Amino acid sequence: MTADSWSLEEVVSNCANSGISTIAVWRHKINGDASKASAMIQSAGLNVSSLCRGGWFSAPTAEERRKRIEDNRVAIEQAALLGAPVLVIVSGPANGQSLSDARATVMDGLMEVLPDAERAGVILGVEPLHPMYAAERSVVVTLKQANDIVDQLQSPSARVVIDVFHVWWDPDVMQQIERARGKIAGFHVSDWSVPLPGILMGRSMMGDGVIELRKLRLAVDAAGYTGPIEVEIFNEDIWKNADNGLLELTKQRFIEHV
Amino acid sequence: MTADSWSLEEVVSNCANSGISTIAVWRHKINGDASKASAMIQSAGLNVSSLCRGGWFSAPTAEERRKRIEDNRVAIEQAALLGAPVLVIVSGPANGQSLSDARATVMDGLMEVLPDAERAGVILGVEPLHPMYAAERSVVVTLKQANDIVDQLQSPSARVVIDVFHVWWDPDVMQQIERARGKIAGFHVSDWSVPLPGILMGRSMMGDGVIELRKLRLAVDAAGYTGPIEVEIFNEDIWKNADNGLLELTKQRFIEHV
Numbered sequence: 001m002t003a004d005s006w007s008l009e010e011v012v013s014n015c016a017n018s019g020i021s022t023i024a025v026w027r028h029k030i031n032g033d034a035s036k037a038s039a040m041i042q043s044a045g046l047n048v049s050s051l052c053r054g055g056w057f058s059a060p061t062a063e064e065r066r067k068r069i070e071d072n073r074v075a076i077e078q079a080a081l082l083g084a085p086v087l088v089i090v091s092g093p094a095n096g097q098s099l100s101d102a103r104a105t106v107m108d109g110l111m112e113v114l115p116d117a118e119r120a121g122v123i124l125g126v127e128p129l130h131p132m133y134a135a136e137r138s139v140v141v142t143l144k145q146a147n148d149i150v151d152q153l154q155s156p157s158a159r160v161v162i163d164v165f166h167v168w169w170d171p172d173v174m175q176q177i178e179r180a181r182g183k184i185a186g187f188h189v190s191d192w193s194v195p196l197p198g199i200l201m202g203r204s205m206m207g208d209g210v211i212e213l214r215k216l217r218l219a220v221d222a223a224g225y226t227g228p229i230e231v232e233i234f235n236e237d238i239w240k241n242a243d244n245g246l247l248e249l250t251k252q253r254f255i256e257h258v
Numbered sequence: 259m260t261a262d263s264w265s266l267e268e269v270v271s272n273c274a275n276s277g278i279s280t281i282a283v284w285r286h287k288i289n290g291d292a293s294k295a296s297a298m299i300q301s302a303g304l305n306v307s308s309l310c311r312g313g314w315f316s317a318p319t320a321e322e323r324r325k326r327i328e329d330n331r332v333a334i335e336q337a338a339l340l341g342a343p344v345l346v347i348v349s350g351p352a353n354g355q356s357l358s359d360a361r362a363t364v365m366d367g368l369m370e371v372l373p374d375a376e377r378a379g380v381i382l383g384v385e386p387l388h389p390m391y392a393a394e395r396s397v398v399v400t401l402k403q404a405n406d407i408v409d410q411l412q413s414p415s416a417r418v419v420i421d422v423f424h425v426w427w428d429p430d431v432m433q434q435i436e437r438a439r440g441k442i443a444g445f446h447v448s449d450w451s452v453p454l455p456g457i458l459m460g461r462s463m464m465g466d467g468v469i470e471l472r473k474l475r476l477a478v479d480a481a482g483y484t485g486p487i488e489v490e491i492f493n494e495d496i497w498k499n500a501d502n503g504l505l506e507l508t509k510q511r512f513i514e515h516v
Contacts, residue, residue, distance in 0.1 A: 099470060103429065132390040134427035135452045135468045145429050169392035171361065171403050194393045196457055210393045212357060 001026055001052070001232050003246060005239040008037060016044040018247040024050045024230045025082060027075065034081035041082070049228040050086040050125065050161075050186055051079040057109035058139065060096030065105060068092075072113045080120040085227075086185045087117070088161055089126045091140040102139045110153060118157045125161035125185035126150055130169075132199060143167050143176035150183050159185035162220060163232065165192060165203055168211040177219045184225040189213060189258050190233040203233045205249065206257040213257045229258065259284055259310070259490050261504060263497040266295060270302045276505040280305040282488045283340060285333065292339035299340070307486040308344040308383065308419075308444055309337040315367035316397065318354030323363060326350075330371045338378040343485075344443045345375065346419055347384045349398040351391075360397045368411060375415045383419035383443035384408055388427075390457060401425050401434035408441050417443035420478060421490065423450060423461055426469040435477045442483040447471060447516050448491040461491045463507065464515040471515045487516065 001024070003011055008029040015023055023041070025048055030037040041048060054075040059065045079087040089110070094102035110124060117124050128146045129138035140146055146160040160180050165188070167173050177184075191209030196202040206213055217229070231250050238246065259282070261269055266287040273281055281299070283306055288295040299306060312333040317323045337345040347368070352360035368382060375382050386404045387396035398404055404418040418438050423446070425431050435442075449467030454460040464471055475487070489508050496504065 094468070099426075130390065131388065131427040132454075132457075135450055135454070141427050142429065168357075169389040169399050171400065192393055196390070196393070199390075199454055199457065210352070 001234060002238065002250060003242045004234075005242050009040065012041055012044045012046060014244060014247055016046060018244070018251065020247060020251070021045075022047040022049045022228045024048070024052060024232070025084065026052045027078065030078065030082075034078035038082045047228075048082045048084040049230055050088050051075065051082055051084040052088040053090045054087045054113070054124065055089040055106070055109075055138075056092030058092050058095045058097050058102040058105045065109070069109055069112055072109065073116050076113065076116050076120050076122050079122045084122070086123045086125040086159075086161070088186065089124050090129065091126070091138045093134070093136050094139055099134075099139060106139060107149060107152065110149065110158065114153055114155055114158060118155060122157065123185045124158050126158065127161035127163060127186075128166055129163075130166040136200075142170060142172070143180065144172055147176055147179050147183070150180075159183040161186035161188065162216075163188035163190075164211050164213060164216050165190045165232075168192065168216065173216070174219055177216070177223050181223040184220060184223060184227070186227065186230060187217070187220050187225060188230045188232045189217070189254070190231065191257075197235065197237070201234050201236045203235050205233060205235075205238070206231070206253040217258050229254075259492060260496065260508060261500045262492075263500050267298065270299055270304060272502060272505055274302040274304060276502070276509065278505060278509070279303070280307045280486045282306070282308045282310060282490070283342065284310045285336065288336065288340075292336035296340045305486075306340045306342040307488055308346050309333065309340055309342040310346040311348045312345045312371075312382065313347040313364070313367075314350030316350050316353045316355050316360035316363045323367070327367055327370055330367065331374050334371065334374050334378050334380050337380045342380070344381045344383040344417075344419070346444065347382050348387065349384070349396045351394050352397055357392075357397060364397060365407060365410065368407065368416065372411055372413055372416060376413060380415065381443045382411075382416050384416065385419035385421060385444075386424055387421075388424040394458075400428060400430070401438065402430055405434055405437050405441070408438075417441040419444035419446065420474075421446035421448075422469050422471060422474050423448045423490075426450065426474065431474070432477055435474070435481050439481040442478060442481060442485075444485065444488060445475070445478050445483060446488045446490045447475070447512070448489065449515075455493065455495070459492050459494045461493050463491060463493075463496070464489070464511040475516050487512075
C-alpha cells in the first residue's frame with residue numbers, strides 16, 4: 001500500500017530488485033484472481049505476509065450483512081490461494097447500525113467465518129484502527145478491544161494486528177501489546193507527522209513524525225512476535241512520486257527508526 | 259467558541275437577546291482583563307459556565323515547564339474573577355518530551371496548581387481530547403485517563419470535563435461516565451460529520467453527524483450531572499457565516515438532538 005500507484009507486477013518486480021522478500025497484498029490489486037497473482041509473486045521468489053482486507057461486517061439490513069459474510073469467505077479463500085498466513089480484518093464502520101449494535105455485528109461476523117478460516121489455515125488478524133476512523137472505517141478502535149474480541153474467539157486462527165499509526169496514542173498500549181503475547185499476527189509501521197497531512201491519507205515515512213517506533217517495536221518483540229513487519233504508508237505525495245528511490249528510502253528509514 | 263468570529267461583547271449581547279443565560283469564556287477573548295470581562299458579562303445578566311483553558315504543561319525544559327505552571331496560576335485567578343466555577347484543563351502535547359514523560363509532567367503540573375485552585379474555589383476540569391489530537395494538543399486522550407488523574411488528585415477541585423466529540427468512539431465511554439459520577443465538571447456537545455471537514459476545525463452542528471448525542475447526554479444525566487451543557491463547535495464555515503440565525507439554529511438543534 002506504500003506504493004499504491006504501482007501495479008502488482010511493478011510492486012513485485014521492484015521489491016524483488018530491491019531485496020525485499022515479503023509483501024502485503026491488497027485485494028484491489030489482484031482483480032479477483034488470487035491464483036494468477038500468487039503465481040506471479042511466487043515466480044519472483046517473494047512471500048506474502050498478509051492479504052488486506054476482510055471485515056466490514058456492519059450494514060443496515062440483514063441481507064447486506066449476509067453479503068458481507070460471503071465476501072469474507074471469498075477473502076479467506078483468496079488468502080489461502082495467495083499463501084498469505086493472515087487475512088487482515090478491518091471491522092468497518094457502524095454503517096446504519098448503532099455503535100454498540102455494529103460492534104456486536106462484528107463479533108457475530110467473526111464467529112461465523114472463523115471455522116472457514118480454521119479450515120483454510122488462514123489467521124483472521126483483527127486490526128484496531130485509530131479512533132478518528134470510527135465513523136468511516138472501523139468500530140474497533142483500541143488494541144484492548146481487539147484483544148477482547150480475540151480472547152472471546154478462542155482460536156489460534158484469531159489474532160490481532162498492531163499498526164503503530166493506529167495505536168501509538170493509547171495510554172494502555174504497552175500493557176495491551178504484552179497481553180497480546182502469542183496472538184500477534186502482524187505489525188505495521190509508518191509515522192504521524194505534525195501537522196497531519198490529512199485524515200485518510202495522512203501517514204508519513206518512518207522518522208518524519210512523532211510515533212515512538214523503536215519503543216513499540218521492542219514491545220512487540222518482547223511479546224514474542226517474530227513475523228514480518230509491514231510498512232504501510234497511505235500518502236498521496238509518496239504515491240505520486242513513487243520511483244525506485246521509494247524502496248531504498250523505506251529500507252533506510254526502517255533500519256534507522258523501527 | 260461556536261461563534262469565535264464574534265467579539266466577547268457581541269457574544270454577550272447576542273446571547274442575552276437570544277435567551278441564552280450562560281456562556282463559556284475562552285482566554286483569548288478577555289485580553290488579559292478578567293475583571294472587565296466579568297463586569298460586562300454580569301451587567302448583561304449572564305453566567306459563566308467555565309473558562310478555557312489551563313493545562314498545556316509539557317515542555318522540553320524545566321524553565322519552560324515552570325512558566326506553564328505560572329500561566330495556570332494566572333488562569334485560575336482569571337476563572338475566579340470571572341465567576342467561572344471551572345477552569346477547563348487541556349493537557350497539551352508531548353512538546354519535546356516522550357509521551358510517558360509528558361503524561362507524568364501533566365500529573366505533576368496538576369498537583370502543583372491544585373492548592374491554588376482549592377483556595378480560589380475553582381474546579382480544574384480535566385478534559386480528555388480525541389486521540390487524533392495526541393500529537394498537537396493533548397496527551398490525555400481517554401475519559402479513563404482523565405478519571406485516573408482525578409482519582410489520584412483526590413480533591414473536590416479536580417474533576418473531569420466530557421466532550422462528546424472527544425469521547426464518542428470509546429468502547430469504554432459508558433462505564434467511564436458512570437465512574438465519573440460526582441466528578442463531572444462539564445459536558446460539551448457538537449457533532450462528527452462524515453467525512454470530517456478537517457482535523458482541528460472539523461466539528462459540526464448537532465444533528466449533522468454520527469455521534470449518539472442523546473445516549474451520551476442521558477448517561478451524563480444518569481451519572482448525576484446537572485450543570486450547564488456547553489455547545490462547542492470549531493468550524494470555520496459556521497464562524498464565517500455567524501449571524502443571529504446561528505444562536506437560533508443552535509438552540510433548535512440542541513433541543514432536538516441533545
